Amino acid sequence: MLSTLYTLDDRESRSISPENFTGEKGAGGMATDGTGAVHARGLGQGWKVSPSVRIGGGETFVLADIDGPGLIEQIWMTPTGHWRFGIIRIYWDGEEHPSVECPVGDFFACGWGAFAPVTSLAVCVNPGSAFNCYWPMPFRRRCRITFENLADDETTLYYQINYSVGAVGDDAAYFHAQFRRVNPLPYGEVYTILDGVKGRGRFVGTYMAWGVNNAGWWGEGEIKFYLDGDKDYPTICGTGTEDYFCGSYNFENKATNEYQEFSTPYSGLPQVIRPDGLYRSQTRFGMYRWHITDPIRFSTDLRVTIQALGWRSDRRYLPLQDDIASVAFWYQTLPAQQFPALPERDLLEVV
Helix, strand or coil: CHCCCCCCCEEEEEECCEEEECCCCCCCCCCCCCCCCCCCCCCCCCCCCCCCCCCCCCCCCEEEECCEEEEEEEEEECCCCCCCEEEEEEEEECCCCCEEEEEEHHHCCCCCCCCCCCECCCEEEEECEEEECCEEECCCEEEEEEEEECCCCEEEEEEEEEECCCCCCCCCCCEEEEEEEECCCCCCCCCEEEEEECCCCCEEEEEEEEECCCCCCCCCCCEEEECCCCCCCCCCCCCHHHHHHCHHHHHHHHHCCCCCCCEEEEEEEEEECCCCCCCCCCCCCEEEEEECCCCCEEEEEEEEEECCEECCCEEEECCCCCEEEEEEEECCCCCCCCCCCCCCCHHHCCC
């Protein structure tokens, strides 16, 4: 991207926030009422009157509704409340079903409801709870983004969506993100990250929130990409869980004999939640792997699975029954297949 920053084009920059709900040119900072109105009294219009919105329990708020063609270039938000109870959805070109449907924390690589710094090209999570997404998202006719609050209590959401309007190339595919969770994974079964994808596209990333229910190492399982009619055996097969996330040897710091968190442009283990000797009893991990320089290309269909494997005392593999959640990120042509139903609130909650 740095190599093209100096080139000029015909696109026009726009931004949607609570200070300009429509992104209209020359209409930012005109609010006369909002969550900051009480603080701006005496200063008047233009003085941070509407920096956020409040979304009631069980309500859905439309963050953006944009006529195309255009390109979403950055999304920033910071929500209050339980991050698994805030659901972000994105609909492209008037499609009935969302192409993005995900709890907000998992979408921004923070699936355990607690802050972890993420420093990557596609997603950044900055202090104190600032979620940033840089996945480019082109659309041709319409982009609609919503935020549903599944909690009983009201949530406050600060957000800004930066985009441009202008022609989209014929080769541009549509961004998708799908959340899944299984808790616990049945004994001897593999975990499905993604299935049912039909069309042409590129798989570009995986985030996983992995909660371990056994002692010992948990990441011997292989990831598998079944492409374009693959049945029993995949075209792409990894060598181990930590290997896929660009680590090695248990993510272990050999000097301290502890898990070592890391965050890089393309991969990371930014979050390790360690037992505290009381109620926080399970070790939990948050990991991401972005296929930015090595996208997984598919022409007709795609399925992605990962094994959950530990060790038995006699050095045989032990199929694990862990708490595993994931977000798959990919681009594809439309129309897309309808996603499986999102788990109900009680099955989303992290406890």
